[in-house]
Amino acid sequence: xxxxxxxxxxxxxxxxxxxxxxxxxxxxxxxxxxxxxxxxxxxxxxxxxxxxxxxxxxxxxxxxxxxxxxxxxxxxxxxxxxxxxxxxxxxxxxxxxxxxxxxxxxxxxxxxxxxxxxxxxxxxxxxxxxxxxxxxxxxxxxxxxxxxxxxxxxxxxxxxxxxxxxxxxxxxxxxxxxxxxxxxxxxxxxxxxxxxxxxxxxxxxxxxxxxxxxxxxxxxxxxxxxxxxxxxxx
Numbered sequence: 001x002x003x004x005x006x007x008x009x010x011x012x013x014x015x016x017x018x019x020x021x022x023x024x025x026x027x028x029x030x031x032x033x034x035x036x037x038x039x040x041x042x043x044x045x046x047x048x049x050x051x052x053x054x055x056x057x058x059x060x061x062x063x064x065x066x067x068x069x070x071x072x073x074x075x076x077x078x079x080x081x082x083x084x085x086x087x088x089x090x091x092x093x094x095x096x097x098x099x100x101x102x103x104x105x106x107x108x109x110x111x112x113x114x115x116x117x118x119x120x121x122x123x124x125x126x127x128x129x130x131x132x133x134x135x136x137x138x139x140x141x142x143x144x145x146x147x148x149x150x151x152x153x154x155x156x157x158x159x160x161x162x163x164x165x166x167x168x169x170x171x172x173x174x175x176x177x178x179x180x181x182x183x184x185x186x187x188x189x190x191x192x193x194x195x196x197x198x199x200x201x202x203x204x205x206x207x208x209x210x211x212x213x214x215x216x217x218x219x220x221x222x223x224x225x226x227x228x229x230x231x232x233x234x
Contacts, residue, residue, distance in 0.1 A: 054085035101129030
């Protein structure tokens, strides 16, 4: 994954003022994953009324690595103030900007089954800047209805039209494995460039489309392996 922005600090008093500057250096997905973790930590601190925090204090409270925090944040700018640390609200705002969620991201879910409906009705997505604006299915019994939270369910054949109208940027795949590749192909043809897949198995996407898969079965098998190893030692 590559991000093309870099935040650079201007001379400041408090808190730090930043400007956007392009960077040709790639940012690894591991780094962006850590930025998301830092953002969650800052959300907790902000909710608790904490105004400033040092990298060491944040690392100790949330079981992170202080040096890694400083290194990751330094890539995008010098946010800390000597003797003070990071201003929680400002750093939180900058991380939301870096991750692109400050402007809100429209999401559509493919599949109005139990998993799709559960994802559509999860309130935490909206809190983090992700708006579930549509669901799609091929079942006549579901098309035209809404989820409990009010997300409309459309015919998958209307995907391209709805994507343009609602400015959908991310597609979530929540269909059975046998149908997943065909749905991903439809999503790609509709112009969606980012896909989150909950269906098991490997999917293929065209160049220029980012696919991230969340295989719950693999995670459960990993946990099962841990339990099996623990039992063998007892």
